[in-house]
Amino acid sequence: MMEDFSIEALRCIVGERGVITDEADLAPFCTDWRGMFKGRARCAVLPRCTAEVAAVVRLCAAARVPIVPHGGNTGLSGGATPDASGEQVILSLSRMSAIRSLDVIGETMEVEAGCILQVAQEAAADAGLLLPITLAAEGSARIGGILSTNAGGTNVLRYGMARGRVLGLEVVTADGSIVSGLRQLRKDNAGYDWKQLFIGTEGTLGIITAAVLQLAPKSRQRVTALLAVPSADEALAVLRLARQAIGETLNAFELMSGPALELVARHVGLTTPLAPAPWYVLLEASSSLPSLRDAVEEMLADVLERGAASDGVIAESEKQERELWHLRESITEAEAREGRSIKHDVSVPIALIPAFLRVADEAVMNAFPLARINAFGHAGDGNIHYNVIIPPDADSQALNRLVHDLVVDHGGSISAEHGIGQYRVDELHRCRSAPELELARRIKLALDPAGLMNPGKVLPQTIVTG
Ligand SMILES: Cc1cc2nc3c(=O)[nH]c(=O)nc-3n(C[C@H](O)[C@H](O)[C@H](O)COP(=O)(O)OP(=O)(O)OC[C@H]3O[C@@H](n4cnc5c(N)ncnc54)[C@H](O)[C@@H]3O)c2cc1C
Numbered sequence: 001m002m003e004d005f006s007i008e009a010l011r012c013i014v015g016e017r018g019v020i021t022d023e024a025d026l027a028p029f030c031t032d033w034r035g036m037f038k039g040r041a042r043c044a045v046l047p048r049c050t051a052e053v054a055a056v057v058r059l060c061a062a063a064r065v066p067i068v069p070h071g072g073n074t075g076l077s078g079g080a081t082p083d084a085s086g087e088q089v090i091l092s093l094s095r096m097s098a099i100r101s102l103d104v105i106g107e108t109m110e111v112e113a114g115c116i117l118q119v120a121q122e123a124a125a126d127a128g129l130l131l132p133i134t135l136a137a138e139g140s141a142r143i144g145g146i147l148s149t150n151a152g153g154t155n156v157l158r159y160g161m162a163r164g165r166v167l168g169l170e171v172v173t174a175d176g177s178i179v180s181g182l183r184q185l186r187k188d189n190a191g192y193d194w195k196q197l198f199i200g201t202e203g204t205l206g207i208i209t210a211a212v213l214q215l216a217p218k219s220r221q222r223v224t225a226l227l228a229v230p231s232a233d234e235a236l237a238v239l240r241l242a243r244q245a246i247g248e249t250l251n252a253f254e255l256m257s258g259p260a261l262e263l264v265a266r267h268v269g270l271t272t273p274l275a276p277a278p279w280y281v282l283l284e285a286s287s288s289l290p291s292l293r294d295a296v297e298e299m300l301a302d303v304l305e306r307g308a309a310s311d312g313v314i315a316e317s318e319k320q321e322r323e324l325w326h327l328r329e330s331i332t333e334a335e336a337r338e339g340r341s342i343k344h345d346v347s348v349p350i351a352l353i354p355a356f357l358r359v360a361d362e363a364v365m366n367a368f369p370l371a372r373i374n375a376f377g378h379a380g381d382g383n384i385h386y387n388v389i390i391p392p393d394a395d396s397q398a399l400n401r402l403v404h405d406l407v408v409d410h411g412g413s414i415s416a417e418h419g420i421g422q423y424r425v426d427e428l429h430r431c432r433s434a435p436e437l438e439l440a441r442r443i444k445l446a447l448d449p450a451g452l453m454n455p456g457k458v459l460p461q462t463i464v465t466g
Helices: 007-014 023-030 050-062 117-126 143-148 232-249 258-268 292-305 318-329 331-338 350-367 396-409 425-431 434-447
Strands: 043-045 067-070 089-092 099-103 108-112 166-173 178-181 206-214 221-229 250-257 279-287 311-314 345-347 372-378 383-389
Touching (some): 007 043, 007 050, 023 089, 050 067, 050 089, 050 178, 050 206, 108 117, 117 143, 221 232, 221 292, 221 318, 232 250, 232 279, 232 350, 250 258, 250 318, 258 279, 258 331, 258 372, 279 318, 292 311, 318 331, 345 396, 350 372, 350 383, 383 396, 396 425
Parallel strands (some): 043 089, 067 089
Antiparallel strands (some): 108 206, 166 178, 221 279, 250 279, 250 372
């Protein structure tokens, strides 16, 4: 039987300050970071502990009120933004931000979902360890959001996606049950690994309340280098040589097009220390062995001698390192200042990056002669941000379809790391096979039969309502 829902009942669970109903205070919860998506909500509720999350979910489930989980609101797919109905409740984990424990021997950390990524990184660093999830939004993104989106970032090449850091998980399921698997085990093959269902599913199957994360040893040496390369093919030749020479030390291998860095120079005022080139590679390696710098220098000399790169520079200080990374991290801001851009966060098998770029550039320029392509990304893991700057009246849906079809043709994914949210629901359904979508439907119905967990995100709501 459906029960009545009241704000008062929510306040009884989370306290007076734990429910936000005032329109002005609610507004930041109802729009995303970029201002692309806007919605309305009954209220935002901010529980203080897992038991309160479970009680809120039970209350909402009994009254059939949908829930939108909310972390740091830095997601780029509108996953944390409610729909326009004004019926949904936003459940923010921001008051659950404790680092519950840190084990220096086992190199693990148990942390609540609302903890800001940077706070968790700093706690690990204070203990002489590394939490190797790194992205430009780390000062705002929260662990629950990071895991729910299976975030990537610049360290994936060495440390994998966020999923790879999770040893244990605590969740509240759609019926309000608490399921705790907060084990610190690297080896645990006892039955289904159910935690994977909640990682990367953007709050559509349940609420993540805490996690045990695998940390890593902190390297004592770090080397950062920028290379000018004549083509994307040569960039992959550099990657191959780097993998052979210093493979296990390579944290990041970022590809940036010449036009991308021209935008940075124009709008942010930062320039590369190298001569203009069609492409650039920014690479970072780290190790505790003192020989790291010699090894990187040797590798760069080899790369230059073979002609895979035309020029290169190694940062001589932390300041220079930051300057090189600043070039890479300023591309998005520069692109935003240039005009309207349509973003494609795609991945293809690494070896196919040059072929994909060639075919996509030609197809986009044929269909949209006024377009300008701004391609850059985490090439070491096959992830390209294939962004296209187009005039305001250009058909963005046609552009999305064109690019995504080519991605699929190259065996790629239409979302490498930003997730589906509400932004790419239709495209996911166009691009994924029927058996894969059917499996997703069965999982959703099994775990959230009433369709109250972040409805309309990742999967169309019709999957539940028929
Ligand atoms: C400048 C900038 C740079 C970025 N760079 C990268 C990058 O390099 N790589 C990358 O992968 N992403 C990147 N992002 C995207 C974003 O930072 C990540 O998606 C991040 O993981 C979102 O975390 P959040 O806490 O802000 O989540 P939110 O935006 O609040 O939520 C994201 C999704 O997770 C769900 N959710 C949140 N918390 C929970 C929970 N506790 N339980 C269940 N569901 C939950 C929400 O409903 C939503 O669907 C970037 C964003 C910005 C603004």
